[in-house]
Amino acid sequence: MNTIVNGLQWGDEGKGKIVDFLTESADLVVRGQGGNNAGHTVIVGENKYILHLVPSGILWGDKMNVIGNGVVMDPVGLVAEFEKLRGLGVTITPDNLLISDRAHVVLPYHRDLDAAQEEARGKFSIGTTRRGIGPAYSDKATRCGLRLADLLDAKLAHELISVRLKDANQFLAAHGLPQHDADEALGHVEDALNHLRPHVTNTIPVLHEAWKADKNIVFEGAQGTFLDVDFGTYPFVTSSNTTSGGACTGSGLPPIAVDRVVGVCKAYTTRVGQGAHVTESQEFSDYLHGLGREFGATTGRKRRCGWLDMVLLRFACMVNGVTDLAVTNLDGLDERDEIMVCTAYNIDGLENPFPPAQRDAWDRAQPIYETHPGWKMDTSGCRTWDDLPKNAQSYLMRLGKLAGAPVKYVGIGPDREQTILL
Ligand code: GDP
Ligand code: IMO
Ligand code: MG
Numbered sequence: 541m542n543t544i545v546n547g548l549q550w551g552d553e554g555k556g557k558i559v560d561f562l563t564e565s566a567d568l569v570v571r572g573q574g575g576n577n578a579g580h581t582v583i584v585g586e587n588k589y590i591l592h593l594v595p596s597g598i599l600w601g602d603k604m605n606v607i608g609n610g611v612v613m614d615p616v617g618l619v620a621e622f623e624k625l626r627g628l629g630v631t632i633t634p635d636n637l638l639i640s641d642r643a644h645v646v647l648p649y650h651r652d653l654d655a656a657q658e659e660a661r662g663k664f665s666i667g668t669t670r671r672g673i674g675p676a677y678s679d680k681a682t683r684c685g686l687r688l689a690d691l692l693d694a695k696l697a698h699e700l701i702s703v704r705l706k707d708a709n710q711f712l713a714a715h716g717l718p719q720h721d722a723d724e725a726l727g728h729v730e731d732a733l734n735h736l737r738p739h740v741t742n743t744i745p746v747l748h749e750a751w752k753a754d755k756n757i758v759f760e761g762a763q764g765t766f767l768d769v770d771f772g773t774y775p776f777v778t779s780s781n782t783t784s785g786g787a788c789t790g791s792g793l794p795p796i797a798v799d800r801v802v803g804v805c806k807a808y809t810t811r812v813g814q815g816a817h818v819t820e821s822q823e824f825s826d827y828l829h830g831l832g833r834e835f836g837a838t839t840g841r842k843r844r845c846g847w848l849d850m851v852l853l854r855f856a857c858m859v860n861g862v863t864d865l866a867v868t869n870l871d872g873l874d875e876r877d878e879i880m881v882c883t884a885y886n887i888d889g890l891e892n893p894f895p896p897a898q899r900d901a902w903d904r905a906q907p908i909y910e911t912h913p914g915w916k917m918d919t920s921g922c923r924t925w926d927d928l929p930k931n932a933q934s935y936l937m938r939l940g941k942l943a944g945a946p947v948k949y950v951g952i953g954p955d956r957e958q959t960i961l962l
Contacts, residue, residue, distance in 0.1 A: 542757040544787045544801045545866075547764030548856035550773075550811035551782075552836070552843065553804040554868030554951055556580025559596040559760045561949070561959045562802070567755035568604040569597025570747060572790020573780040574762030575612040575646055575676065576621070577669040579837030583954045587628055590837050593618045594625065594637065595760050601631055604750070606743045609642035610780065610790020612676040613688065615732035617646070622735070639736060640743040640792075641689040647701070648728050649708050649720040650675040656715035666776055667813030669838055677779035679704065688740050691733060698722045744792035751797045759787035759798075765856040766811075766895075773895075773902060776815025784860040803862035803945065805853055807870045807935070810843040812836045816902035819846035819882045828872060847880040847909070850942040855894050857945045865940060868951030870932060876914040879935060882907040883942060912938070920953040925962050928952075 576592035595605040650672030679685035701722040763782040766772040825845040834843040885905035915929035950960040
């Protein structure tokens with residue numbers, strides 16, 4: 541059984557925790573897109589792990605993990621992540637982590653280009669993670685990027701980087717940022733590349749062998765549907781296909797290898813960075829931050845919180861082909877008297893069940909809400925559907941009905957144990 545796990549909102553839905561839950565019965569976990577802009581939190585007992593590039597399956601020790609061709613990989617960041625995880629007792633060797641030789645590499649100038657582009661956007665800045673993700677993906681698309689395989693050949697890499705920097709340096713100079721050269725860029729990643737070299741391989745046959753041998757594969761999505769470069773709140777998106785199709789193009793496994801798609805959403809809606817958020821509520825954000833929740837796992841920024849937005853989820857279930865929903869953070873609503881659910885947007889007097897394409901329309905969209913009674917009960921100790929209060933059950937049933945996909949998993953706390961399987 542091969543399962544894609546995708547975010548249905550603006551990222552941080554709790555994908556890491558759901559991947560961890562599914563990994564127990566899996567053999568292999570593969571990441572197909574994004575870079576270290578992602579931050580996936582898994583809490584096991586006393587330990588809190590934040591995964592940026594390493595698939596969350598690494599925490600199970602005996603599972604194979606693959607960083608696929610569609611990922612943009614910062615070698616220095618990845619080695620730092622290895623060290624942090626090893627410090628927490630996690631084993632990482634070429635026996636449990638492989639990296640695609642086709643993955644594109646994030647180099648120091650990509651991070652500076654990210655900063656320069658954000659500055660150039662002025663009031664249209666995206667609020668990127670400044671990890672160089674956009675520039676690395678645009679280099680890939682404009683065919684001046686470097687794949688890991690290229691970088692392992694130092695002479696060729698030097699030549700390619702020198703050509704790329706002619707143009708990049710002009711842009712950086714215009715924004716008062718330092719100039720880069722190929723020696724410096726290669727010097728910066730040299731140690732990291734030596735460390736990573738044993739993990740780098742052609743991962744595609746490995747994945748196909750696992751598929752043909754009927755192994756269970758989990759595809760770990762990064763970001764979420766509304767950060768997808770095609771389906772998201774463009775231009776306030778990331779630079780990859782975060783939706784289910786990205787799992788295939790990012791790994792080399794075809795669509796017919798996929799058996800199901802688990803869509804992960806919070807029981808409410810959060811976003812970090814700029815861009816539309818129709819159900820955003822300052823009161824609700826303050827409430828969740830007051831509980832110590834909803835701070836970004838990668839940048840520490842406060843997430844912008846709002847009510848559950850079914851316009852997003854309805855569309856996300858369609859484009860991802862969601863077969864099962866995983867609703868996390870239900871416990872965040874435990875103390876609320878009333879809970880709002882946005883069922884449609886009012887845009888210029890018209891009721892819209894789907895998100896608009898036009899960027900200005902997002903700013904004019906007004907949420908149309910229905911109100912649900914709260915349950916005013918601590919759900920964090922619930923372990924079965926029957927343990928959940930009736931009003932929480934009704935809320936989840938309504939969510940599934942509006943989304944058009946059944947709820948299969950419910951999260952009532954951050955710990956590995958706090959997932960209810962329906
Ligand atoms: P990801 O990027 O989708 O993996 O999500 P993040 O790790 O960035 O953010 C999700 C946050 O919610 C993390 O702090 C998780 O520990 C936490 N979390 C996940 N599921 C639950 C849940 O059901 N309840 C609570 N209280 N926290 C959760
Ligand atoms: P996970 O996998 C939440 C957001 C950034 C910014 C926009 C573009 O943890 O869910 P980028 O650096 O990608 O060019 O930034 O996308 N963003 C995320 N928000 N979770 C993430 O990943 C994100 N990765 C990028 O905040 O708004
Ligand atoms: Mg995250």
